[in-house]
Amino acid sequence: AxxxxxxxxxxxxxxxxxxxxxxxxxxxxxxxxxxxxxxxxxxxxxxxxxxxxxxxxxxxxxxxxxxxxxxxxxxxxxxxxxxxxxxxxxxxxxxxxxxxxxxxxxxxxxxxxxxxxxxxxxxxxxxxxxxxxxxxxxxxxxxxxxxxxxxxxxxxxxxxxxxxxxxxxxxxxxxxxxxxxxxxxxxxxWFDWLRKFYKKLCYHFLRVRYILVVLFFAVLVGTVWYAKNNMEFLLFDSSTSDRFYIGVELPTGTSLLATEEKVKEIEALIQGLPEEELKTFLTRIGTLGWVGTGENYAALMVGLTPFSERTRNINEIIEDIRYKANKLEGFDKLVFDIDAGGPPVGKPIFLRVIGPDDEMRTKLTNRIENFLMNAEGVKDIDRNDKLGKQQVEIKFAYNKLARLGLTVADVAQNVRIAYDGQVVTSMRDGDEDIKFRVILSEKARKNVNFLTRLSIPNRQGRLIKLGEVASLKTSPGLNAYHHFDGERTITIQADIVQDVTSPLVVTQAMMEQFDMEKDYPGMRIKIGGEAEESQKAWLNLLFSFLVAFIGIYFLLVLLFNSFSQPVLVLIAIPFGIVGVIIALALHNEPLTFLVMIGVIGLVGVVVNDSLVLVSRINELSKERPAGKLKKRELREHNLRIIAEGTSDRLRAIILTTLTTAAGLLPLAYGIGGESLWMSPMALALGYGLIFATPLTLVLIPCMYAIGIDLRKVFSRKKVFESA
Structure with a gap:
């Protein structure tokens, strides 16, 4: 409104x-x-x-x-x-x-x-x-x-x-x-005075057009250099978010009641936040988001007040809680996760280590985790191969198995029957089938030592005790086995400090550290999460720009009946992006996906301004043909036509810019209501237009005049060659 x-x-x-x-x-x-x-x-x-x-x-x-x-x-x-x-x-x-x-x-x-x-x-x-x-x-x-x-x-x-x-x-x-x-x-x-003043000013600009064009392109090159060296592409900016999660992991074997009591210490830290920052929070015991369930897990969802109503952003609040939580004892791990909004793309760094060899897969995951721990700007590293309850691992002596006529499958089948049972018969009782299952007694199943005395028949029918061909190892087992495309996998994820690095930079540096074919044969690393989506989004946006650029060019060719004049219109596009980069730098905002959507909208408006400007100059050129004028008079005639055509469209171009900026800048600054989605896009489009319009009103006329100069040079060259 x-x-x-x-x-x-x-x-x-x-x-x-x-x-x-x-x-x-x-x-x-x-x-x-x-x-x-x-x-x-x-x-x-x-x-x-x-x-x-x-x-x-x-x-x-x-x-x-x-x-x-x-x-x-x-x-x-x-x-x-x-x-x-x-x-x-x-x-x-x-x-x-x-x-x-x-x-x-x-x-x-x-x-x-x-x-x-x-x-x-x-x-x-x-x-x-x-x-x-x-x-x-x-x-x-x-x-x-x-x-x-x-x-x-x-x-x-x-x-x-x-x-x-x-x-x-x-x-x-x-x-x-x-x-x-x-x-x-x-x-x-009042506008007549402004138009006449601009007409004179534009005429003087046209007389020094080559100097101005060089200056404009110097600004363009400098701005692009700054963006390349100081800006990273992010999918979404999380600094203005109003929701985050805390994943709590206690030592394996901790009971639900003990976990509940321990989590109260984290809840006390959250309740200590100022009233103008904390809106609500919710605690769930026995679950940990993407990892799964377990008595030693807990997850807390914290809702903050809107960004415009508090003095600290979400990163500052999280770091405050993290600093205080690190002083608490008895926690294995605390992981913070910001809900940046948007589609569910996963954490900024999301890696799947896939392969059939459990030992090699774990070893590779450990190396990746160590790399991320030492990488600058990476935080809240977590993995999903969590330890669960105690398990008994049977380690075989394969030479004894072969000598005694047993196979691993024989042992596995008999152990399963002993502990899970096997249906041997059933009987009908009215409308119900009653199954009879043979299984070890409960006392024997709870006694680990009995497993070594379990008898297994070999191919000759001889009973072999399990202890003769294998040893037992008791240790915590995995909480769950995860698969991707039918293969076992371990997933490791992490967050980043947006001002320090980006998901693409971290994942590219990580992949350069490993020679997978040589050191880890049969293993592969699949990049997912925000890093994967960022790469896809960036490539899709580049493709969108390319297709739009080609389509707009040929549409302008039809309008102007010329292959060169559309270039004058399209050359305003990069200078509009200069305005976006300057606006982001002044407001200390990152280059995000939504900012690029605003840039696409900016392309349409900047092209429109340039189009009506060039179209008006063409109309005046047809209405007032030069006729037979001397070289100097012809040059003055062309400059005055360009200056007048530009001044004729001054009001339309200024109105287009000011109305678009007036409609968007209140949204960019959260006046009358704030939206985390729309603010970056509105900022890019609004400021991009404000910076691009003065450039358009000066650069396009100068380029038009230079185009006339080039046509004269090439026409004289053709006359000289024909002579």
């Missing part, structure tokens, strides 16, 4: 209040239309679709701004209302249609993203696309009709006022002309 109010205020500053109202009314129309159409695509209103709608609030108003601004410009030129509305729409229809299609192309590759993240964000491009096309329909057909009716009412009102105040004025036509003039002054009074 705050963003919508700011959008209306910005529009009313640059346009009259009636025009601003009808442009802004396109926002709820597009939203309600999207709500209505969404169920036909098997999607419904949820937090993700709302996030997409808020992302597109500033974008869907762009086509209305361009159309209304052009209608207002035609009206300022003296056109009657009907002609101003029709000509205003006709003149910019193709650029507006192209802007909608370019934004659609920027988001459409996200339909084909794979993996968990692809399923998670599928609704974002769907909502954006529906809102864009509904907004286009409203802007082309409904908006001009409303504006035309408003202009007619102004003329009638002004004419009536003039007839009342000027009794001598008897000619209706002159009264109407005076009314038109009054309306023009009301619209142009």
């Amino acid at each position: 705050i963003g919508l109010i700011l959008v209306v205020l910005v529009l009313s500053i640059f346009l009259n209040l009636r025009t601003a109202f009808w442009v802004a009314i396109g926002i709820p129309v597009a939203m309600l239309g999207t709500f209505f159409v969404l169920p036909f695509f098997d999607s419904f209103l949820d937090s993700i679709s709302l996030m997409a709608l808020i992302l597109v609030v500033g974008i869907i108003v762009d086509d209305g701004i361009i159309i209304s601004e052009n209608i207002a410009r035609k009206r300022e030129m003296g056109y009657p209302p009907l002609k101003a509305a029709s000509e205003g729409v006709r003149e910019v229809f193709l650029p507006v249609l192209t802007t909608v299609l370019t934004t659609f192309l920027a988001f459409s590759p996200m339909f084909f993203m794979k993996g968990m993240m692809g399923k998670f964000i599928y609704v974002i491009p769907l909502v954006v696309s529906l809102a864009l096309f509904i907004s286009l329909f409203e802007s082309v057909f409904a908006l001009p009709a409303h504006l035309k009716r408003g202009m007619e009412k102004i003329i009638i009102r002004q004419a009536a006022r003039e007839r009342k105040n000027a009794a001598r004025s008897s000619k209706k036509g002159s009264t109407v002309r005076e009314a038109v003039g009054a309306e023009r002054v009301a619209v142009r009074k």
